[in-house]
Structure formats: C-alpha cells, structure tokens
Amino acid sequence: MTDQYNNYYAGKTVVITGGAGFIGSNLAMELVRLGASVSLIDNMMTGHGGNLANLSAIRDLVTLNVSDVRDEMSLEYFIRNGDVVFNLAGQTSHMDSMADPFTDLKINTEAQISLLESCRRHNPSARIVFASTRQIYGRPSELPVTEEHRLEPVDANGINKMAGEWYHVLYHRVYGLKTTSLRLTNTYGPRMRIKDARQTFLGIWIKSTVQHGEFEVWGGEQLRDYNYVTDVTHAFLLAAAEDAAIGKIYNLGHHEVVSLAETAKALVGVAKTGTYRVCPFPKERKSIDIGSFYSSYEKIKSELGWVPRVKLSEGLSRTLDYYADGGLERYL
Amino acid sequence: MTDQYNNYYAGKTVVITGGAGFIGSNLAMELVRLGASVSLIDNMMTGHGGNLANLSAIRDLVTLNVSDVRDEMSLEYFIRNGDVVFNLAGQTSHMDSMADPFTDLKINTEAQISLLESCRRHNPSARIVFASTRQIYGRPSELPVTEEHRLEPVDANGINKMAGEWYHVLYHRVYGLKTTSLRLTNTYGPRMRIKDARQTFLGIWIKSTVQHGEFEVWGGEQLRDYNYVTDVTHAFLLAAAEDAAIGKIYNLGHHEVVSLAETAKALVGVAKTGTYRVCPFPKERKSIDIGSFYSSYEKIKSELGWVPRVKLSEGLSRTLDYYADGGLERYL
Numbered sequence: 001m002t003d004q005y006n007n008y009y010a011g012k013t014v015v016i017t018g019g020a021g022f023i024g025s026n027l028a029m030e031l032v033r034l035g036a037s038v039s040l041i042d043n044m045m046t047g048h049g050g051n052l053a054n055l056s057a058i059r060d061l062v063t064l065n066v067s068d069v070r071d072e073m074s075l076e077y078f079i080r081n082g083d084v085v086f087n088l089a090g091q092t093s094h095m096d097s098m099a100d101p102f103t104d105l106k107i108n109t110e111a112q113i114s115l116l117e118s119c120r121r122h123n124p125s126a127r128i129v130f131a132s133t134r135q136i137y138g139r140p141s142e143l144p145v146t147e148e149h150r151l152e153p154v155d156a157n158g159i160n161k162m163a164g165e166w167y168h169v170l171y172h173r174v175y176g177l178k179t180t181s182l183r184l185t186n187t188y189g190p191r192m193r194i195k196d197a198r199q200t201f202l203g204i205w206i207k208s209t210v211q212h213g214e215f216e217v218w219g220g221e222q223l224r225d226y227n228y229v230t231d232v233t234h235a236f237l238l239a240a241a242e243d244a245a246i247g248k249i250y251n252l253g254h255h256e257v258v259s260l261a262e263t264a265k266a267l268v269g270v271a272k273t274g275t276y277r278v279c280p281f282p283k284e285r286k287s288i289d290i291g292s293f294y295s296s297y298e299k300i301k302s303e304l305g306w307v308p309r310v311k312l313s314e315g316l317s318r319t320l321d322y323y324a325d326g327g328l329e330r331y332l
Numbered sequence: 333m334t335d336q337y338n339n340y341y342a343g344k345t346v347v348i349t350g351g352a353g354f355i356g357s358n359l360a361m362e363l364v365r366l367g368a369s370v371s372l373i374d375n376m377m378t379g380h381g382g383n384l385a386n387l388s389a390i391r392d393l394v395t396l397n398v399s400d401v402r403d404e405m406s407l408e409y410f411i412r413n414g415d416v417v418f419n420l421a422g423q424t425s426h427m428d429s430m431a432d433p434f435t436d437l438k439i440n441t442e443a444q445i446s447l448l449e450s451c452r453r454h455n456p457s458a459r460i461v462f463a464s465t466r467q468i469y470g471r472p473s474e475l476p477v478t479e480e481h482r483l484e485p486v487d488a489n490g491i492n493k494m495a496g497e498w499y500h501v502l503y504h505r506v507y508g509l510k511t512t513s514l515r516l517t518n519t520y521g522p523r524m525r526i527k528d529a530r531q532t533f534l535g536i537w538i539k540s541t542v543q544h545g546e547f548e549v550w551g552g553e554q555l556r557d558y559n560y561v562t563d564v565t566h567a568f569l570l571a572a573a574e575d576a577a578i579g580k581i582y583n584l585g586h587h588e589v590v591s592l593a594e595t596a597k598a599l600v601g602v603a604k605t606g607t608y609r610v611c612p613f614p615k616e617r618k619s620i621d622i623g624s625f626y627s628s629y630e631k632i633k634s635e636l637g638w639v640p641r642v643k644l645s646e647g648l649s650r651t652l653d654y655y656a657d658g659g660l661e662r663y664l
Contacts, residue, residue: 098506101445101449101499102442102445105437105441105442105445109437109441109495110434110437113433113434113437113488117433148482150480150482151483153498153502154502154505154506155502155506156445156499156502159495159498159499159502160495162494162495162498163441163491163492163494163495166485166491166494167433167488167491170485170486170487170488170491173486173619174430174486174487174619174620287505287506288506
C-alpha cells in the first residue's frame, strides 16, 4: 500500500520510547522497512510490554538501549539526534495503577516531563508523537466520544496519562515543541502482551483461545471499538510526517462497534477453538467500569486522512496466527 | 455572624496541611474560635506560604508540625485521629512550576496521593476538603466559568493541580473517601504572601502600595474576581460540615467582576497612597496569559448556601490595614 509518508522516513533518525513493547516493536518494523535509522529505548520492566521476542525479526537492524526515560543522560544521547520521537513508554494497567499510583505517576507523568524537557533543551525541532489513551475520558456521557468530550478519568492510570498528555500540549504551546497526541482505543495484534490483562482484556482472551481454554467475559453488553496494530502504527507514522498534526490531539477508533459478548463470539469463531463464559462484572472493579465506549475518528480522518483498514475478523485472525505459529511460549 | 456549622467544630480534631500558609493560618484562627483542636502540618519550604508570623495570634493554641505531606509516618500520626482534614499544602507559583515542573508535580500531585492513601488506610471516614484552583481551567472559552467548563491548563502548575484534584474525586468514587474540592479564584487578605507574586499578583501590588511605591499592571483590560480570605475559610468550613458536599467540586467566586486596571485603581484609592503603571503583558509570559476570568459560584450557593460577603473595597482596606499596622516587615 502506498502512503503519503512513504519517502518521509528514509534516512531519518527515529527514537521510540517503549520500543520493545507491543506497539513500539510493530512501529519499529515499519520504520526499518521505510529505511529509517531506529533506536529503541525500553526499561524492559517486568510486567510491562517490553519483550525481546517482539524484536526477533529486526534485532540486528535496530539499536535497543535498555534504560529508563527518566535517565536524563541516556535519553539526551538519543534525543539529541532524533528527527522523530515516538513516545510510547508507559504503564497501561488500570489495576496496577490503583495498587500503586505512585509508580504509575512516575512512569506516565514524571517520565513524560523528562522526555519533553530533554527535547526542549537538546532538540526542540524534533517531531514528537505521544501515545495517549481513551482511558482519560472515563465513562462517556455521549457516544461516539469526540476529542471535545470531557476528561473524567476513573482510575489513577487515566489521571496520570491525562497529565502526561497535557504536558505534550503545554510544551507545544509554551515552547513550540512539535508534539501530537494520539488517544488510542483498544489496540490488538501480534506482539501484544497476552500473559495477563495489563495492556487490554483481549490479551488474556487471545491467550486462552490459542490454548483452547475458556475465558470470562465481564458484563458482555458494553460496546467497544478496536484497532489492529498496523492501523495504529500507520497513524503514528502519519502524525509525525504531517505538519497539520503539530500541536494536535486525535482520537483513533473503528467504525466496527461491537459488544464484548460479540467480540468474544467473533474471537472463538475465527479461532475455531476455545470457549467463553459471560459473567457479571466483578464488584471490586465496578467503580472503574466505564460502560460502553467507542470513539469518533472524524478529526484525524479529515485532517490527516487516516482511516482504519483492518476489519476485526481479519485482525483477530492475523493475531491468532501469530501466537499459534509457535510464538505463544515466548509470551507466557 | 451565625453560620450553620457553628456547633460542628467544637471538640473536633482538625488537621490543616499547609497550615502555616495564607489560607491555612486564617482557617486555623477560625477553627480555634469555634473550639476545634487544630494541628497544622507545614514543611515551611522557602518560597512558599508558610510563615510563623501568620500564627502569632494562635501560636499557643494550635500544634504546628514541621513536616512534608510525603512523610508517611508523620502524616499517619496526625491523620489517624483527624475528624476533618483541610488539604491546603501546595505550590502556587506558575513561574516556578514552569522552571521546575518536577518539584511542582511532587508537591501538587504526588503529595496529594500520599495524603489520600494515608486517609484511605488509616482514617477513611475523615472529611477532606482540597484547595483546588481556577488555574486548571486555563483560558476560558465562556464566562462566567462554571464547574462544567473544560479543563485546559496553561502551565505545569495547572496540570499538576488538575491531577491532584482528580485524585480526590477518584478516591471518593473508588474508596468512598469523603472528599470535596474547592476551586479557588484569586484569594487575598491578611497573611497572604506579599514578598513576590508566587501566590497572586495582588501580593506585590499590596506590598508596593503599603511601601508607597509604584507597581506594574500587565495588560489591564483582563477581568478578574477576587475572594477575601474569610469568605474562602467560610467555604472550607461549610464544605467539611455539610454532607451535601461529599464527592463534589465547587467553584468559589465573586459577583464583583473588575478589570486589572480597575483593581489597581481601587487598591491605591483605598490606600490613599501608591501608584501604578499600566504596561503591555511581558512577551515571555504571553503563552500562560489566560485573558479574562471570572467564575460562577451558583453551584456552591445553591447546594451549600455559600456567598461571598466581603466587598473588594472592604477587603482591600482590611488587608492594607494588616500590613500597615507594623506587620509588613515580617512578610518581606
């Protein structure tokens, strides 16, 4: 497929924080294909997305630096020469954020300030694209959720990501940094964390299905939209290449809106194995249940021409193939 | 004056974080008058509001503990037995927050999580009232600003206070803590920091006027509302005493809406001394200029019956008297 950024990345120096993680590694593979020089920064923290298995196809074609974004010296070394910074390092688990809001704050807010300060001081003209999340909207008051929707996060992760995103807006407005934020919805695909639900509930659903097991669907009626990972990496590549995206915030999303129960049905249908059981939403998680959520992606469609290309059934099929083809054990 | 909480505080144990500061010390004086047992926690950090001069009238009637809210052990000791926690510790300087967003984050977000965690673990039934700020709204898109207005902070302080406020909402929704947040507008009165503009620009205006000097008015056309400090302490006392306030966020504000130039004129008029000079808004601060701001206090008026009682001219007069009557040097 031809994209408008196809020549943009050849010869460019690109830094990806959280580069050994799910989206970061998929993005790195695309960038290698496009001829960019790619450095991945990842702290490889246990319980997060960083996994060497994600990089097996490009291990010799990229630089992997194991360090934390809050390591100022190390970060400066990479930032100084970066044309583009894809800022994906983050903590994504809602439960972890409630169990330890301090660590979540350090990763999702403090580390973001570190990165922005480093760019401001050492490379103010770099393009920066930040992985934000629909989680900051909280429980929607109207659907689909546009970028104008109020931010009412329902967990510590949402609060800290909201603050991290606003720092990207602030550093654009005050210092002129060329930042863009993408508010991701549920992203799935090869290289996602499937060991547990820390990235998305789909992770354990997929693991269970590949293992021919049974998984639980909590509630079941709640509507969701999902993006296959290549649609998400496409959005990142577009956002960094287009001047129209500077200083902006965009939702991602999908026109296929399906209930959790329908999603489960689609998954076991595509897999032709596995089962699921619909059960009530656990009481202790009720306070962070956001009900139905799906977003409007009209803004990024009209301004950057982005639309999701991969249908849910197709994306689920490719994802299951990835883990079924001998990849599963590297993710357990 | 008789207030509905007049009997509520007699015999109650009350903790005030930031208790040696401007609003904290005024609140402590009221609480002592109402018969409460009052502990003040203040880190007395240079450049902040803590000042022993603020406590001269009640020094032997309250407990002052010099410690940081992030000192878990120390905080627990006071929180464990508190019926009410007035959570006023914060960093208020916009310029300082931009120069060092990390320290601002620690004080205005991380320390708030510490306090809430301490309440959750050791005293989940305490009433907690948080001093939030109009700063989190950023540049208003419509006036007067209601609580429904979008939050678009224009500086690091606004982002971090926004996150701190949302933690109070979160800990109410998830853990049932009895929190209330008051979004303060410009507060002035005796015991405010006048050494510099770290609390509000009014500080240096008042200092200059008491010293018969000249102060600068940047812009001049921007509209503002102001609350005299006893109206603000009244709101805190109401919020902690009324069950209707639990889990809520309220704006404070004033029906007198005046431009900066009119404010300056009123100040030197009341003082019968001092002069001011209107000059352009400094270019380097333009990006954090929010234009006109005044808020709607209809919500707290209808739910708690709060209205501001002190007119601007009266409040300025009392403030000038405080600093002119031999109090100035303790604040320089």
